[in-house]
Amino acid sequence: MEHKIALIGFGGVGQTVIELLIQKEQTLHRLGHTFVVVSICDLYKGSIHDENGLDLFKINELVKSNDSLDSYPTTTKLIRGWSSKETIMNTNADTIIEMTFTNTSTGQPAIDHCLTAFKKQKNVVMTNKGPVALEYKRLYNEAQANRVKWYFEGAVMSGTPALRLPEATLVANTISEISGILNGTCNFILMRMEEGISLSEALKEAQQLGYAEADPTNDIEGYDVLYKLLILANVLLDVPLKREDVQVKSLTTISEEDMKIAKQKNAKWKYIGSIKHLPTGTKATVQPELLSMSDPLSAVSGAMNAITYDCDISGPITLVGAGAGKPETAYAVLIDLITLNQEIGGDRNVHSNRI
Template identity: 60%
Template structure:
């Protein structure tokens, strides 16, 4: 079975996904009887290519590594250049679109528009973007269903760790009453270093030097990254149509060394926790620093790792620990979503 793909956005994750296909393509074909063939790549800065019979991945990666773009990819009969993202999605012969553009989490664009174009053209979407799932879940889910296509986004919460598929498939039958998680590796790393004696400013600077934090760290340190992931978990896992204004959000920017010392004296540890809890009044949603007991599974999560605990009525609490970011890990999330599409046809 050949599954044809458009890649929309070709940054680190897109290139990492191509490397996975180059490395494991034959193994996937033998084990799953699936061959993934990339017929289009469209990137706002690197250019766009389409060939209905598939692009040569070795040549694609050689071209990008040597020039930083796709413009020097050699001409071959049938090759099309210059399509926009929307033109690529509309005109290509792909079965699925892998959406990996840089998206504004305030608006969900351009990824929301890419989803709309793909679904109306009867194409599946696999994405790593948080924005469309957090901001337009009901509308886009309905549009995908109406057009008989799949929309999968495992990588939007904990990268390659199955934070969405675990409750959907493995914990099914449970009533999940609460979800609590460390869903941002940058702030978790900063808390660890503040426990080692660094000030907030020193910990942030070190996180930036190591590549955990962006030059503008606002989304991490103010809790907005976790907020969007909490919206996804509420909508997808618990079925609550929460909006941004429904979540109480507080970041870590005001944390001091005295706060860290106070937690140590109480035998506790600070973590930025995203939480969803079912109550008689509805779903309580928060993102805030919390002092957690050292016997809490989340207390032992160090460095830039992520973790999430599902409180289940039948199985009891289940905690998933894994990388919450990374090129290879997020590329794996794309791959497993695509395999899932094939397995559930």
């Protein structure tokens, strides 16, 4: 079945999605999936649309030569210059892939992009955390009301299936706690601090390696983990957690003396996001925690992510994988597209709590 898609935002992840569609074309066809890109819209690279499908090889060539989409060859069906909203409203795509630069405090412009797509009865696949964390219930209801799908696997642990795994394979379990290392930058910094360097030196090294942004506030102050916790709570636990419900402590509260104490106790500091069901209610925290060596999260090193689901039947299940990166996030987009295609083709609702 041919599935038409439109990319809104065409940065590194979007470009890698195109590469994956080229590289995996035969594999996808063998699995019964044919994805046709009909629209690409980017604030800086330009906007093109062809209802019959764009030439992915030509687009890939333009990207690698650092050229804009304005250099894409003109054809009889080609339309240039649509804004993101115009693209969503006018494209003949079945699914919008939303990958714009979004303000995590407001969730915009991605929230408006989702709402516009839903009203036009288009599915949405996205990688942005903000909209899911801030407006999960509203967007869920809008998608459901318009009988479309909304997927966002890449918003928590990139290509590591932190949402799909528990939804698909831990069904019938009651999950009493979710805890995890949900920020690779912080995990890398703590690893280097264990090896004897200061937090500021470790942060500088993380920036040089590309793990941390020039402004690392979202990482070391816990905002990145906070938003991922909100998604996990709303999607997996059906707990309408808000920002103000989560206690957040900065990574900077960890000192070199704390590191020495951890070594004496044969334990490790990890920056943990945690949601627990307690008799008094739900407790959610983002903070440095001292873990015993028996905790599987203590063994996770470098920029890797990990998450543990405490299940009443299965017991604790820990998933370890990359939490960021262009190929990994592009893979999350691809697996969402494949799942969406399977559900549309088979009229199945595999992920019952995500429409």
